[in-house]
Amino acid sequence: MGSPTADKILDAARSLLVAGGYNGFSYADISTAVGIRKASIHHHYPTKAELVxxxxxxxxxxxxxxxxxxxxxxxxxxxxxxxxxxxxxxxxxxxxxxxxxxxxxxxxxxxxxxxxxxxxxxxxxxxxxxxxxxxxxxxxxxxxxxxxxxxxxxxxxxxxxxxxxxxxxxxxxxxxxxxxxxxxxxxxxx
The missing domain is CATH 1.10.357.10 (Tetracycline Repressor, domain 2)
Incomplete structure (x- = not known):
């Protein structure tokens, strides 16, 4: 289990994946959904492939x-x-x-x-x-x-x-x- 922020990122990514597939979302979408900066997402998951x-x-x-x-x-x-x-x-x-x-x-x-x-x-x-x-x-x-x-x-x-x-x-x-x-x-x- 990761940090609460890392878990929120994963939860947002999962919702976005189900809605639009792998190429249907970006870190900007996660940033909006979670309410954090894209740099914070990269801190937890340097690449989209690693995140997914x-x-x-x-x-x-x-x-x-x-x-x-x-x-x-x-x-x-x-x-x-x-x-x-x-x-x-x-x-x-x-x-x-x-x-x-x-x-x-x-x-x-x-x-x-x-x-x-x-x-x-x-x-x-x-x-x-x-x-x-x-x-x-x-x-x-x-x-x-x-x-x-x-x-x-x-x-x-x-x-x-x-x-x-x-x-x-x-x-x-x-x-x-x-x-x-x-x-x-x-x-x-x-």
Whole structure:
């Protein structure tokens, strides 16, 4: 955890990233949002790539912690998948986190500095591994009937989740997320 100012900078950068992507904000935008000089931002984060890489490391760690907590709280793999989808549905409905930061940045991958791209890939690996574990456990327990390998199904779920987020965002209708993802989850049920 950084200083309160460093944390405010990261929070502002995260909001700006979700709103407009990597190239959609500058240190001037953060300066305005936080109410500090650009030089203060450079003191904490000398480059934009470093700032976003730190932000993503924090985001990836929060995601890992959240997935681990979900796995601890819910023993049933089907319940874990439902809880994961419910988390994003709630975030979309109350606008606390209207889009996955790493999914947003993945669309810009060819233009991202390598330190940022590394963190985006790290998030996707973490999520893929977690979903693969959930699907494997669910198939073993008889909760899921998979049409492909757990790894391939995990990739399909990730693509569907991020696509459903895009549709909800494009149409300004958060309920589209569950309308899209509900049948996807139901398809896996044994």
């Amino acid at each position: 890489a730190v932000l993503l490391r924090r985001y990836v760690q929060q995601a890992q912690d959240g997935l681990a907590a979900l796995s601890q709280a819910v023993d049933d793999p089907a319940g874990q998948l439902d809880a994961y989808l419910a988390y994003w549905q709630a975030c979309l409905l109350d606008a606390t986190q209207p889009f996955c930061v790493c999914a947003m940045l993945a669309s810009e991958m060819p233009l991202l500095p390598e330190p940022v791209a590394v963190e985006v890939r790290s998030h996707f690996r973490t999520l893929s591994e977690w979903l693969t574990g959930v699907l494997t456990a669910g198939e073993t327990r008889g909760s899921f009937r998979l049409n492909a390998s757990p790894e391939a199904e995990a990739q399909m779920i990730m693509a569907a989740v991020h696509g459903a987020m895009l549709s909800a965002r494009a149409f300004g209708d958060a309920t589209l997320f569950l309308a899209i993802m509900g049948p996807q989850a139901a398809r896996l049920r044994a």
